[in-house]
Amino acid sequence: MTTAAATEASSTPARVRPALVLAVAPEHLPTVDSEFARYARDYDIRCADSASRVRAVVAEALEQGQPVALLGIGWRLPADAAPPGAPPGSEAPSADGASAAAVSGLVLMDELHALLPTARRICLTARGDFGLSLPKLREALQQGRIDTYLLVPQGPRDEEFHTAVTEYLSDWGWTASTPEVEGVQIIDGANSAEVARIRDFLDRMGIPHRVHRPDSAVGREVLTGLPSVQSGAAPAFPVVASGGVGSGAVLEGATARQVARLVYGSPQVVDSDDVADLVVVGSGPAGLAAAVYGASEGLDTVVLEEDAVGGQAGTSSMIRNYLGFPRGISGMRLAQRARFQATRFGARIYTGLAAESLTPASEPGEAHVIQTEGGPLRARAVLVATGVRYRRLGIEPLEELVGLGVYYGAATSASREMEGRAAFVVGGGNSAGQAAVHLARYARSVTLLVRRPDLAATMSDYLVREIAATARITVATSTQVTAGGGDGRLEWLQLAGPEGATRVDADGLFLLLGADPCADWLPQAVVRDGRGFVYTGREVPKPLWTGGRPPAALETTVPGIFAAGDVRAGSMKRVASASGEGAATVALVHAHLNPPEAS
Structure with a gap:
């Protein structure tokens, strides 16, 4: 074990x-x-x-x-x-x-x-x-x-x-290592792909956990306490028991989103008549920085996150070029520290809840309304920090194996399953490089598949050198995945490269394919570019400027709605720059909430 x-x-x-x-x-x-x-x-x-x-x-x-x-x-x-x-x-x-x-x-x-x-x-x-x-x-x-x-x-x-x-x-x-104390116990009796998503969420939140079989001592103890089992019915897997978090509740037929709500609750506890000063949608580096600075400067700050706190950056196994961490820091650790810092100042963070829509204020001074599955939230200012999502591969047999050997993102929890196995990483950016280096600690072999002829154009130099020095990593340039499959789990891939098509045995496929913005929930009034990234400041087309002047630096086309981090058009797509943008937004929010009096 x-x-x-x-x-x-x-x-x-x-x-x-x-x-x-x-x-x-x-x-x-x-x-x-x-x-x-x-x-x-x-x-x-x-x-x-x-x-x-x-x-x-x-x-x-x-x-x-x-x-x-x-x-x-x-x-x-x-x-x-x-x-x-x-x-x-x-x-x-x-x-x-x-x-x-x-x-x-x-x-x-x-x-x-x-x-x-x-x-x-x-x-x-x-x-x-x-x-x-x-x-x-x-x-x-x-x-x-x-x-x-x-x-x-x-x-x-x-x-x-x-x-x-x-x-x-x-x-x-x-x-x-195996955790000495289990914060969460997962009973898996169906080889469910949802278990992989639950484990990934718990890993990224830093919550120790373990998976048990139904016929184990822990499995029997948890299952016999279920109302469904006591009434003679079969349990719905997976079953999650939160022995160390939340209220000690047990979820039957659990999903990652339900587990997320179990950990951090729901904004239903917020009075529907309450108006927050700042609602931050997304908890990556930009959202967390805004939460820390907003709450520390006295703003009533609420953060919504549909997945785990940390966003895409939270999946990085080791970030070595973040200022102030000479020995590097994992994305999970960075997000964990920022989360503690934000809540210390009074920010309220809710996970497992996506923003479904946003209705801008109809008049100056009125509140924007963010609709969520848990109900509406009203805010004087909104920061859109939802980041990006990895593009889908689009090969149906592989899409059916997501969570069963195929993963979008680094999936650090799945990395440990690769011990002694063959793993493949698709992507040429820093996230893909970090995933390959991390997987090399466990996998027998790691093959990094890159569409471009080399890595230098899209990956930081320190990662290129580290990959070159890692014997277990092979880089296959000008190569793409064209097919793959397996009986209930990934078993093989077909690759198209300079020497033609080849079929290889594969135990894990980690897809970091580039990014599309998570902005489809925004109203048309928040104008975006052709790829869906949100315009802010001088990026806003001149015909949309008011009185011949652009919006504030990180403000969208709707006053009081801001954007920061990877979702913003023209952003640098780096952790440090996203953190800086999130922090800088707070000064703009103050200016919006307290406009100078007309002379």
């Missing part, structure tokens, strides 16, 4: 040894041993003095099925760090600038990564080696060979060192 959503045979999984944290730094062994001892309560801490000893510990862990959470390997190791199979007495290459008697630990790190692809990798270096090692460590970071490098602590309470360690242990815990 190596995944957070693995199907369990009983409510008491077999006990395994705690996850291993393995460190090797022979020149600083006492210090490293002392520092990592802080984690001994929850992890099996092993410190080794040589590469040969590390290999022995790893072999033992693999044989016993013990997970390895983190590797901390010194920059300088004894000469026995030469790869297996080298002639007796030979040393590993010393291209990193190390002396002949001591070699770079990157050699050993690469070797172990092939055996332990999910373990987080930290290179440990001493202050005296830092100047020598820094160029190579930076290069290794850019290539994805390590997750970070850290100086060996020089004294007690080096909390910067431990902050990095705990961040990586936390990241490993959320993405690669």
Whole structure:
């Protein structure tokens, strides 16, 4: 049982040894041993003095099925760090600038990564080696060979060192390990595609969960309490029990949207006569930034989200170029922190509720009305931050397998199912690159399918280099999926490339095909371009300007209705720019709500 959503045979999984944290730094062994001892309560801490000893510990862990959470390997190791199979007495290459008697630990790190692809990798270096090692460590970071490098602590309470360690242990815990506590229990008796959507929502919200079979101890306990079963009827799967969230309710025949409402409630609790200062539709980076700044500046702020908080960005396994996070941050973590921040200031966030329509105010000073399945919401100002959705592939046999091996988006919960399997990613943008790198931690092979002849035009350079340095990833350019299928689950794909059509075995297909705006719910008064993206500010066609002046920078053609992030025409389609636009909208909302008095 190596995944957070693995199907369990009983409510008491077999006990395994705690996850291993393995460190090797022979020149600083006492210090490293002392520092990592802080984690001994929850992890099996092993410190080794040589590469040969590390290999022995790893072999033992693999044989016993013990997970390895983190590797901390010194920059300088004894000469026995030469790869297996080298002639007796030979040393590993010393291209990193190390002396002949001591070699770079990157050699050993690469070797172990092939055996332990999910373990987080930290290179440990001493202050005296830092100047020598820094160029190579930076290069290794850019290539994805390590997750970070850290100086060996020089004294007690080096909390910067431990902050990095705990961040990586936390990241490993959320993405690669079985949860110790189940916030939600899912009983799946029908191999339902809806289970994949529920799991993806829970993963993106950071809620620990596990899937159980109906005949397991947990499954029997949950099912026997259902009114339908007590009356003699068969249960409707999937069944979701919220042991750790919501009211502890049990949903029968659950959908992801119902689970979302269970977690965050419904705006039906809002008085229908209440008028919010700002209603934000969408909770991606733009919507969350607007919620944080709006609520912190005293605006009565409500956020509506039909899916999981975080939007498309929330599915990113690791965002490495977001300002202020030098070690990177997952989309889930970024969204989680922003969500906590917004609610701390008083913003109300509701998930599982889509905006169905928007009726603009008929007169200045009146409220706009957003219609939802949970009822109407009235707002003095509205921010449209609904972002974009991935385009559909349009191949019917594959559309029927969505959630059963075929996924739109990164689907980080499904990544763990790819362990030892063949995964395919379609797309040439950053999201596709991040998904491929993340999948390579689990899958036997990852093939990135790109319509263009290369990646450079559409993907950030750091991702292009990391993909090139990841042995498990193959890039197939000028290639498209033309067919595929399987008996109840994805089994094969047909690809069309430069060498013609080929049929390949496939266990997972992750589609990140480009984006269409989520703006079809908006009224005609909110004018959009030919592709459906919302015009704002000077992007608005001049014939629609009022008095020869364009709307405010992020304001649409309807006063008091704003747009930010990917749904906006002319946006940069980047997390940082969307966050900036969401924050900037708040000043415009204030100006709209408090217009200057006429002189």
